[in-house]
Amino acid sequence: MKLITAVIKPHRLDEVKDALQAFGVHGLTVTEANGYGRQRGHTEVYRGAEYTVDLVPKVRIEILVDDEDAEQLIDVVVKAARTGKIGDGKVWSIPVETAVRVRTGERGPDAL
């Protein structure tokens, strides 16, 4: 199993969700996140004092998938999240040892 994590622009969340549903993903976790990449943040001015705000609002999506679906799923997310402008985000995957469905106790791919 793999854990796919995507940090994307908040306004692309709906597209990514739709694309994942079309791909057949049953569940996902979404959290509000803050961060920056190469573009850094933005500047705010209060009575002449300038503040650099590094952290930009983002959305973080986490999806557990079977190994064989992982690469394809990454492509789906990337395609749906892309605007072509700076700050589109990152997607990565890491191996997962085990997963358990809390309600039934099923383990591994059956739990997804």
Next chain:
Amino acid sequence: MPDGFSAGDTAFVFICAALVMLMTPGLAFFYGGMVRVKSTLNMLVMSFISLAIVTVLWVLYGYTLAFGPDAGAGLIGNLDYLGMRGIDLNALTGTIPVTGFAAFQLMFAIITPALISGAIADRAKFAAWSLFVALWVTVVYFPVAHWVFFFDGGNGGWLGDRNGVIDFAGGTAVHINAGAAGLALALVLGKRIGFKKDPMRPHNLPLVMLGSGLLWFGWFGFNAGSALAANGVAGMAFVNTQVATAAAVLGWLAYEKIKHGAFTTLGAASGAVAGLVAITPACGSVSPLGSIAIGLIAGALCAAAISLKYKFGFDDSLDVVGVHLVGGIVGSLLIGLFATGHVGQTASGLFYGGGLGQLGKQALGVAVVLVYSFVLSWLLGQAIQKTIGFRVSEDVEVSGIDQAEHAESAYDFTAVGASLARTPAVPAAVPAEKTEVDAR
């Protein structure tokens, strides 16, 4: 009522007094929105406590020191009205009852020390601040109000009545007075931890807008009410107040756009206050066109002045100096240029054929109040610092003054973990609820 009494004037001044009262909670919001979340309540209540302390002192001895018959040389009132005793219900100040005048002037005495609190945001012990308010109004505000606002046919206050310094509604007595005191206290208390390094962004600009809106609204009472009659001078003061404030918003925003590239909300709110401050002394002696000039100049100059604290390295947290001291000086001095000679007061400024005489008088008023207030405020601040301590501990300042000084927080941001928070003991009277909680 006696001859000379005017029900219209009286009704007008009472309403104006109530409007001015609303400025202090308005100021609390204006300041409260500008501080960080952790010191919001402290900022609000520093203004609010002035309503309580100054009101009581006003009755005890404030009114008589400021507006009692002169005790000599126009420096201070005598003690005839100690405890506000002996004031006849039918006695008049002009065409209104003395009680109405006393109520109106009380509201000025309340907001003036509250203005100072912005200079020492986030770091003053509440008890020390309360003591400062009590001492400051006693030795600074009450005498200065006597100098500037007490008229008695040439036997009144030495600046206004005897030397012809024009301060229609409080440019010197209120704004320069508070601004100079703010500078003194900012120096006594020192910089906030992280000044110039940590971001200290306003936590709630909508509150700032609400506060500046309330100030603007109440300021009509402040300025128009200072005519002490529902007459043409009050009307002109009302119009000038509106016009100068509008122009100052434009002046501040234009400066900001050119200098920093953005029209900020805080700039609009601050510009309004700067304009209100600047027109306060002048609104009874200039024309609406003069008011536009005063507003534009005050807006741009105050916007420029707020960077002084970074240049000179003093932490006047919410720009009491940049807005009130500078705005007050601008308005007071510009009377010397723009006074028309026929609005309310008869003195003419330089641009209206009056020469430099009035400008000189205005400069005297500015300098005297500035120096007196700065020196006494600094001494009072030092005395409190050396005895009970004025500044909170580093620990309290970093973790937030609201919880340490007031045992409260302004906002409850608890989402996760709310059920883990310690709940108050359930009173014995409602055992049913307790059982239900236990069952869960």
